[in-house]
Amino acid sequence: MRESRKKRQERAAEVVRRLAKEWPDARCSLHYKTPHQLLVATILSAQCTDERVNQVCKPLFRKYRSPRAFASVEAPELAVDIHSCGYHNQKARSIVGMSRAVLELHGGQVPRTMEELVKLPGVGRKTANCILGEVFGVPSMVIDTHMIRIMNLLGFGKTRDAVKLERELMDLFEPAEWVRLTHRVIEHGRAVCIARRPACARCVLADLCPSAGKTA
DNA sequence: ATCCCGAGGG
């Protein structure tokens, strides 16, 4: 017997309350001063800790002080500066290409719509949602591996497809909660509901989670 | 050895 829509929404609301209590000040941990800097930092953050991204960005943003500066360098040179973040060749190409597109297509201003953001080289839905929610105040959810794993465990998503899952979750959670929920789920995923070894014993969602205890 | 707040391409 399938859970009713109303029941599911009530369970979702309770998940929101509990995560809010456990991670009251979860937020974006990347350091940046401008939308373009957040774009750079977010591109660097793939498969890399935010702490390292911040370490790399500190000197990086002193060396390259504007979108134009990032657009003027050649990718192989930039790759050296971001080496420790991993995927450095691709990320360097993405950052240079993205910066050139922002300059040439958007007059140096980072665009404010998903449509335009995902056209930028190296910017996908995850990065775009991050920018929209963080600097432009547009309700958005970042569907990353944690979000996909946890929402599927909770029975709130029935797919690994990020676009489909985003639609399902946007229907289930209040828009005003999306950005905070994203950061809290990610924290929860790093600290408690860890991939392949979820700590259900100390999870505040265990009694709400159909998968609790069945995964370890 | 295995995993990570991804994106692009086949």
Next chain:
DNA sequence: CCCTCTGGAT
């Protein structure tokens, strides 16, 4: 759906 790109933490 699959694969590749990479360093670092555990």
